[in-house]
Each structure stands twice: as structure tokens, then as C-alpha cells.
Amino acid sequence: MTATAAASDTRSAIATARSIVVKIGSSALTSLEEGLDHAALDTLADAIEARMRAGSDVVVVSSGAVGAGIAPLGLSKRPRDLATKQAAASVGQLALAHAWGTSFGRYGRTVGQVLLTADDLARRTQHRNAQRTLDRLRVLHAVAIVNENDTVATTELRFGDNDRLAAMVAHLVQADALVLLSDVDGLYDGDPRRGGATLIPEVTSPEDLDGVVAGSGGALGTGGMASKLSAARLAADSGVPVLLAAATDAAAALTTAGVGTAFAARPNRMSARKFWVRHAADTQGALELDAGAVRAVVDRRRSLLPAGITGVVGRFHGGDVVSLVGPDAVPVARGVVAYDFDELGEMLGRSTLELPSELQRPVVHADDLVPL
Structure with missing residues (x-):
């Protein structure tokens, strides 16, 4: 040496x-x-x-x-x-x-x-x-x-x-x-x-x-x-x-x-918390994102909003860790989701301003999101 x-x-x-x-x-x-x-x-x-x-x-x-x-x-x-x-x-x-x-x-x-x-x-x-x-x-x-x-x-x-x-x-x-x-x-x-x-x-x-x-x-x-x-x-x-x-x-x-x-x-x-999200926690489902949402959460480290979500996979609940996948189905991040899987159904692709006040929180906040 x-x-x-x-x-x-x-x-x-x-x-x-x-x-x-x-x-x-x-x-x-x-x-x-x-x-x-x-x-x-x-x-x-x-x-x-x-x-x-x-x-x-x-x-x-x-x-x-x-x-x-x-x-x-x-x-x-x-x-x-x-x-x-x-x-x-x-x-x-x-x-x-x-x-x-x-x-x-x-x-x-x-x-x-x-x-x-x-x-x-x-x-x-x-x-x-x-x-x-x-x-x-x-x-x-x-x-x-x-x-x-x-x-x-x-x-x-x-x-x-x-x-x-x-x-x-x-x-x-x-x-x-x-x-x-x-x-x-x-x-x-x-x-x-x-x-x-x-x-x-x-x-x-x-x-x-x-x-x-x-x-x-x-x-x-x-x-x-x-x-x-x-x-x-x-x-x-x-x-x-x-x-x-x-x-x-x-x-x-x-x-x-x-x-x-x-x-x-x-x-x-x-x-x-971020280490736990990335390396320790099991994912309970997945959110499918469009290309714009991928750029927002991976490159700009922004919170995930419903407008950029194209699909929901699995049955999860608010507080669970989910995988975020791009249009090519490749995981790009993990995060703690704020809503149950069934709540997200009516939110997909919609602007936050179009939603009731109780659904205007980010789907995954930037503080709870870890790019892979």
C-alpha cells in the first residue's frame, strides 16, 4: 500500500x-x-x-x-x-x-x-x-x-x-x-x-x-x-x-x-428517513409517471403532483413506501405516498387546483422522495 x-x-x-x-x-x-x-x-x-x-x-x-x-x-x-x-x-x-x-x-x-x-x-x-x-x-x-x-x-x-x-x-x-x-x-x-x-x-x-x-x-x-x-x-x-x-x-x-x-x-x-425509504422499507405498490414528472422528481427534486401520474399499481395506503416508475416501466425513485390507492384514482392527471382542498397535498412530498 x-x-x-x-x-x-x-x-x-x-x-x-x-x-x-x-x-x-x-x-x-x-x-x-x-x-x-x-x-x-x-x-x-x-x-x-x-x-x-x-x-x-x-x-x-x-x-x-x-x-x-x-x-x-x-x-x-x-x-x-x-x-x-x-x-x-x-x-x-x-x-x-x-x-x-x-x-x-x-x-x-x-x-x-x-x-x-x-x-x-x-x-x-x-x-x-x-x-x-x-x-x-x-x-x-x-x-x-x-x-x-x-x-x-x-x-x-x-x-x-x-x-x-x-x-x-x-x-x-x-x-x-x-x-x-x-x-x-x-x-x-x-x-x-x-x-x-x-x-x-x-x-x-x-x-x-x-x-x-x-x-x-x-x-x-x-x-x-x-x-x-x-x-x-x-x-x-x-x-x-x-x-x-x-x-x-x-x-x-x-x-x-x-x-x-x-x-x-x-x-x-x-x-x-431518506435512507430508510431508499434501502430499508419494502415498497407496497407503484406509481406510473409521465416523462415530465420523471424530470421533476429526479432532476429538479420536486414533489410529485397528481398531474404527472398516469397509473397506479397495487393496493397501498397513505404512509406506505411506493416505487415511482417512468414511461419505460423502469423505477426512478421511491417515496412515501400521502394517499390510499383508491383515493388516487380520481386524482390522476389532474391539476392540484382542480381538486378539493383536502386532496391538494403532493402525492409524494420532496422530503419523502429519494431518486434511485
Whole structure:
């Protein structure tokens, strides 16, 4: 790595962040033969404790529940069917939480387990409840250990992987930085296991990713470089700088941030509400827009008025998140709709001045609208 990369503004921001989310991959904590690697977990806890003693608040997003349950259940590989995955998670989650509690207990730290599903962050009320729980654990000086609730999550309710969960949590707790730790030491322009690949020390714009080939996860995890890259871009786009590094380099990653690949954050942090609309909330329907309305909401960031709506898809209610699609049926934005689907029927294509006073609000206000 060059000296310039090691001393970049992004790395300095990560090294000095007062609030940080640390995500740890399954491969760093478990093995198929032995289950949980307690020595590796202790080393990671040591690095996290040092960061907390230096003055930072740390939330841990820990993978490994399914991996930790494989060996105790006598399985020879990661299960593929949902029921066995959930059984392994139910066994492994207990062992994982206990192991973190024992490890941080060496420092007199208390840990709190927070299990989330995608539905918890998709629903605004549950989203706020999760936020309050994590904040209260911080105030009480406990270490939050966050994981996806694999025992109940189905395909439809999953984050997809804990890399994405970590990016969501980083924004949820308004973290100043996100550190992704796994079995890879950074982002390469190809598969480093095949030789000839070059480490990319810093990502400052999408152009830095031209030609990058990212692969899927390994035997114990569901992520892989593709999910890490997606999560890093998600967090950076929302205003959180990201460091992708090897778990074996945790001490350096959590002090100087002079290892791995750093992802620069966008200059202006996205508001919590807009982040929820864009990345967390499920859409309940769609509004079809004409070309003029697309230009208004995407280019000029204006509120959506009924005159520009040509069609309504789905059954939704005021306060739901809907997708806004252009004449070519391609989604161009998401937003919180102000009216029920049946109310909009009599409003389509009409000027606001033609409508009764109670229907003169924007269909989607600019403050509740996020272009894609």
C-alpha cells in the first residue's frame, strides 16, 4: 500500500471515528470441524476493547451462528435447506452469544444480543425500536452483538448477508465508520487466489471499480466479495466511510486503519428517513409517471403532483413506501405516498387546483422522495 493511501482523509476519518460498527465474518470465527474458534474471537475482542478504551462507541455485527451450530449438530457442511439452517442457527446463536460474553467478560464488559430481520428495519416503528435499543446499550456501556435472526428469517425476510445488515446498522446508529472484517485483506481487481490480482487500496468513486470482478461466499458464509462490495457502496453512499480488511489485521484496522481497502463516503450524509425509504422499507405498490414528472422528481427534486401520474399499481395506503416508475416501466425513485390507492384514482392527471382542498397535498412530498 502506498503512503498516500495509508494517510488518506478517508482512513483518518475511520481511525478517529467516535462511533463505529465492526462486522465480523463467519470464516473469521468458525470452522466446519471445530465450530467456534475461541482464540480468534478473543483476539478480535481484544482489538475492539482497545478501540473502546480509546474513546469510541462500538457495535459488533457478528456472523457465525449457523457455522457455530454445524459441529455440535454433527453436520459435515453448511446446510442448504431452510429448516436445518434455522436449527443450526438456534444452536449456534446461543454458543456465539455466550462466547462473546465470556470474551468481553475478561474486561468486565457486558454484552447484549440484538437479533434482527429485514422486516424489523423495513417497518418504521420497529426500525425506531431497534435504534433505541442499540442506543440504550451504548449509554449503559454494554457491547451490542448484532446478528440476523436466522432462526425465523425466511428468504423473503432476509437481509441477504450480514455485510448488508452491517451497512444498515451503521446508518441506523449514525456511526462515523464501518469496518468489515473477514478472511480477505481488501478489494482486488480479480480473484487473488488465482494470482495476478492487484489490491485496490482506496475507492473514491465508481470509476475506481471499473473492471473489478467480485465472487460469492465460501463454505461457511453467505457473503463473499460481491456482498462486501455492495455493502461498502451502500454505506459509503449514505455518508459512512468503510474499511474492508482481514480479521487477522483487526488491531491495525481499528487503530490506524492503514490496512485493506478504504471506501470514501459521499460528502453529505443521507437523512435517516431518506435512507430508510431508499434501502430499508419494502415498497407496497407503484406509481406510473409521465416523462415530465420523471424530470421533476429526479432532476429538479420536486414533489410529485397528481398531474404527472398516469397509473397506479397495487393496493397501498397513505404512509406506505411506493416505487415511482417512468414511461419505460423502469423505477426512478421511491417515496412515501400521502394517499390510499383508491383515493388516487380520481386524482390522476389532474391539476392540484382542480381538486378539493383536502386532496391538494403532493402525492409524494420532496422530503419523502429519494431518486434511485
